[in-house]
Every structure is written in structure tokens, then in C-alpha cells.
Amino acid sequence: MIPEPLLYVYAVVASSPALSPLPVPDEPPDPPLGARLTLVEHRGLTAVVEPVDAGEFDEGPLREHLEDLDWVASVARAHHRVVGAVGRRTTTVPMRLATVCRGEPGVRRLLDTGHDPLRASLDRIAGMEEWGVKLYVDDDTDPSGRGDATGPTDGADSAGSAVSSESSGSVRAARSAGRDYLRRRLDDQRTRQYRAARVSDTADRLHALLASRASDAVLHPPQHARLAHAPGRNVLNAAYLVPVEGGQDFLDALPARDVLPDGVRVDVTGPWVPYSFTQNAPEPGTTR
Incomplete structure (x- = not known):
């Protein structure tokens, strides 16, 4: 059985046509992230995600990479660029750095278990900035x-x-x-x-x-x-x-x-x- 691909989750928004087409960050992608964005929708919420390499982002390698400050800085730059681009389009709940799910079913579980707090956050920050x-x-x-x-x-x-x-x-x-x-x-x-x-x-x-x-x-x-x-x-x-x-x-x-x-x-x-x-x-x- 082929395992589900890993999906890096950047942010969650309320499902709407606002993300069509997908927002593009102002700066070029910074490997290993930022070039293959896609969407996963569930129960009125949409996650902005990207397929990532299991050799870098599966649980074991990821924990090791999180000890490498240069790697973390590179991922953080890409993460913030994507979140910023989405945030300019619509109210956005950013995910923590290096939030990874196993395939679309894993993303939907994330949206399902966090549905009420995510909805509350979207309502709370609508029309707000930090x-x-x-x-x-x-x-x-x-x-x-x-x-x-x-x-x-x-x-x-x-x-x-x-x-x-x-x-x-x-x-x-x-x-x-x-x-x-x-x-x-x-x-x-x-x-x-x-x-x-x-x-x-x-x-x-x-x-x-x-x-x-x-x-x-x-x-x-x-x-x-x-x-x-x-x-x-x-x-x-x-x-x-x-x-x-x-x-x-x-x-x-x-x-x-x-x-x-x-x-x-x-x-x-x-x-x-x-x-x-x-x-x-x-x-x-x-x-x-």
C-alpha cells in the first residue's frame, strides 16, 4: 500500500472563492518550500498546504531538522511568505511552523478536530492585524x-x-x-x-x-x-x-x-x- 504523501500546512481560512487563484508570495520560493501550493477543504474551512519530502518532513527527520537553525530559518522564511500572501487576500489563521499532516485525510482530521477553535479564531481576527x-x-x-x-x-x-x-x-x-x-x-x-x-x-x-x-x-x-x-x-x-x-x-x-x-x-x-x-x-x- 502506497503511503499518503506528507502535506505541510501553512494556514487555514474560511472556504470561499477568495483563494482562487491561489495567492503567490511576492518573493521566489525558498527551498524546500513554497513552489507547489494547493488547497484542502473540509466543513467550511480550507487549509493552504504543500506536498513535502518525507526525507525532510516525516516525524523523525523533522525533529532532527528542528535542531538545525539554518534549516529552521529557511522554512520560517518560506512559511511567513506564504502566510503573508494568503493574509493579504482573506482572514487567515496561521499554523505553527512545521505543521505536517499525512495526506488530505490528515489535513481533514486537523480541520475537523480543530473546527470550533479555528472558526472562533477566524471570527476574532476578522478585520484585525498584529x-x-x-x-x-x-x-x-x-x-x-x-x-x-x-x-x-x-x-x-x-x-x-x-x-x-x-x-x-x-x-x-x-x-x-x-x-x-x-x-x-x-x-x-x-x-x-x-x-x-x-x-x-x-x-x-x-x-x-x-x-x-x-x-x-x-x-x-x-x-x-x-x-x-x-x-x-x-x-x-x-x-x-x-x-x-x-x-x-x-x-x-x-x-x-x-x-x-x-x-x-x-x-x-x-x-x-x-x-x-x-x-x-x-x-x-x-x-x-
């Missing part, structure tokens, strides 16, 4: 503006020299230098603590303001510096579900650079298909 907002802080900024050129070793060397020359005046000067250094360190620590509290308050206020301009909001964990591809430490990583007609009002709420604390900046991305508000697929590596 905006991403990240807040970064440059932790290398010196809060005192003085740097750390003078340390306790300067005082210690002076003290040693003073003792050897039995000069009490030099000893007092060395002790004074040591006290000044410790005082500066304490002042810097307090300034850094104040700055950290101010940055945290800025993040909280910004999120509350933007959430008030959105239909929904999701706080993601801050991105690790290696993954952020941006300088500074990520202190806010949020997604906002915004009505299409409210996009400009949402963007107008973003603070100007000159009102942010020193060393703090805001990065905005979007609009996107609402990925953060429509998670309805099985975990990657699960073949249905």
Missing part, C-alpha cells in the same frame, strides 16, 4: 558619566607609599581617596537602580497605553540578545491585535524618541497576520 512592539535598553550607558578610571587600588598604592615614608598626611589623603571612590560606587549603584526602575516603569506604561488602543495584547518573554538581532537588552516584547482602521491611531500612541529615558528605544514591526492570537495547530514534529 503589530509588534519591543523596548530595548542600552545597559552599557554609564549612569554617572564619569566612567571608572579611579579605583580603590589607587588609594591602596598611595597608602602603601605613605606608610613606607611614615607620612601621616599621605595616609589621610589615601583614606580620603578610598572613601571618595566608595562613595562614587554607591552613587552609581543607586543611579543604576533608579534607571532600572524608570525603564521598567516606562515599559509598563507603554504596554498599558498600547493595550488600550488594541483589541487584545500578548506579552512574550523578552528576547535573548543572540536572537534579537538588535543592540541592547530587550525589556518589553509585546504583540497587539489592532483593527485595520485603527492602525494609525495605534502608531500615534508610540512615544517620540526624545521623551524616552537615555539609552532606551522602541522598535515597531508590522502589520502582520495575527500570529500571536491564533495558535491552533499541533506542536511541530507531530504528523497527523
Whole structure:
């Protein structure tokens, strides 16, 4: 018996003539995906799918490939291009990266078991788009503006020299230098603590303001510096579900650079298909 081919599932939409002909991504396909899109319809829902090679996407090989960051990045680019093209045509629920089903029967099982949540998601995000907002802080900024050129070793060397020359005046000067250094360190620590509290308050206020301009909001964990591809430490990583007609009002709420604390900046991305508000697929590596 010939096994069913594997089908990579990009997204689910409400069945309608809107996807005829199939949308084509703006950029060329990025192997191993993007060149052979097709549709599977079931119970009023339509999945955008593509046949894929079992040597790469069957459950065992797929789990291994998911450890290869270059492979994952290539699949992610193709996945997002297809989802974006579909999303420009109609309301779209994106599937998680590397959602794979065994043939059309597997896709129909996916649509059947997820029918009600998928329908609810389509209703929820109709006329909506997602905006991403990240807040970064440059932790290398010196809060005192003085740097750390003078340390306790300067005082210690002076003290040693003073003792050897039995000069009490030099000893007092060395002790004074040591006290000044410790005082500066304490002042810097307090300034850094104040700055950290101010940055945290800025993040909280910004999120509350933007959430008030959105239909929904999701706080993601801050991105690790290696993954952020941006300088500074990520202190806010949020997604906002915004009505299409409210996009400009949402963007107008973003603070100007000159009102942010020193060393703090805001990065905005979007609009996107609402990925953060429509998670309805099985975990990657699960073949249905």
C-alpha cells in the first residue's frame, strides 16, 4: 500500500472563492518550500498546504531538522511568505511552523478536530492585524558619566607609599581617596537602580497605553540578545491585535524618541497576520 504523501500546512481560512487563484508570495520560493501550493477543504474551512519530502518532513527527520537553525530559518522564511500572501487576500489563521499532516485525510482530521477553535479564531481576527512592539535598553550607558578610571587600588598604592615614608598626611589623603571612590560606587549603584526602575516603569506604561488602543495584547518573554538581532537588552516584547482602521491611531500612541529615558528605544514591526492570537495547530514534529 502506497503511503499518503506528507502535506505541510501553512494556514487555514474560511472556504470561499477568495483563494482562487491561489495567492503567490511576492518573493521566489525558498527551498524546500513554497513552489507547489494547493488547497484542502473540509466543513467550511480550507487549509493552504504543500506536498513535502518525507526525507525532510516525516516525524523523525523533522525533529532532527528542528535542531538545525539554518534549516529552521529557511522554512520560517518560506512559511511567513506564504502566510503573508494568503493574509493579504482573506482572514487567515496561521499554523505553527512545521505543521505536517499525512495526506488530505490528515489535513481533514486537523480541520475537523480543530473546527470550533479555528472558526472562533477566524471570527476574532476578522478585520484585525498584529503589530509588534519591543523596548530595548542600552545597559552599557554609564549612569554617572564619569566612567571608572579611579579605583580603590589607587588609594591602596598611595597608602602603601605613605606608610613606607611614615607620612601621616599621605595616609589621610589615601583614606580620603578610598572613601571618595566608595562613595562614587554607591552613587552609581543607586543611579543604576533608579534607571532600572524608570525603564521598567516606562515599559509598563507603554504596554498599558498600547493595550488600550488594541483589541487584545500578548506579552512574550523578552528576547535573548543572540536572537534579537538588535543592540541592547530587550525589556518589553509585546504583540497587539489592532483593527485595520485603527492602525494609525495605534502608531500615534508610540512615544517620540526624545521623551524616552537615555539609552532606551522602541522598535515597531508590522502589520502582520495575527500570529500571536491564533495558535491552533499541533506542536511541530507531530504528523497527523
